[in-house]
Amino acid sequence: xxxxxxxxxxxxxxxxxxxxxxxxxxxxxxxxxxxxxxxxxxxxxxxxxxxxxxxxxxxxxxxxxxxxxxxxxxxxxxxxxxxx
Numbered sequence: 001x002x003x004x005x006x007x008x009x010x011x012x013x014x015x016x017x018x019x020x021x022x023x024x025x026x027x028x029x030x031x032x033x034x035x036x037x038x039x040x041x042x043x044x045x046x047x048x049x050x051x052x053x054x055x056x057x058x059x060x061x062x063x064x065x066x067x068x069x070x071x072x073x074x075x076x077x078x079x080x081x082x083x084x
Contacts, residue, residue, distance in 0.1 A: 006037035012044070027078045042078065045069045 009030060031040055047053055047069035056067040 004035045006035050006039075008039045008041065009034060011040055011042050023078050024080070028082065031082055042075055044075055046072050046075065048072055 011027065011030060027040065027042075031038075034040070045052075045056070045067050048071070053069060056064075056069075060066045
C-alpha cells in the first residue's frame with residue numbers, strides 16, 4: 001500500500017473510442033497506483049450538452065478535428081467495480 005499523501009489525477013480519454021477492456025484496465029491500474037483517498041477524474045467529450053455538441057460540429061465543419069462524443073454512462077462504465 002502506498003504511503004504517500006492522497007493525490008488527484010486527471011485521465012484524458014480518447015474521444016470517439018469505445019470504453020474497451022483496455023480503457024477499464026488503464027483506469028483500474030491508475031486507481032491502484034494512487035494512495036487511499038486519491039481521486040481520478042475523467043476528461044472526455046460528452047453528448048449531454050446540445051450547445052457544446054453544436055459548437056463542436058461547427059468547429060469540425062470549419063476544418064477542425066472531428067469530435068465524437070460519448071454518453072456519460074459509457075464513460076462511467078470505465079469505473080465499474082471501483083469504490084464510489
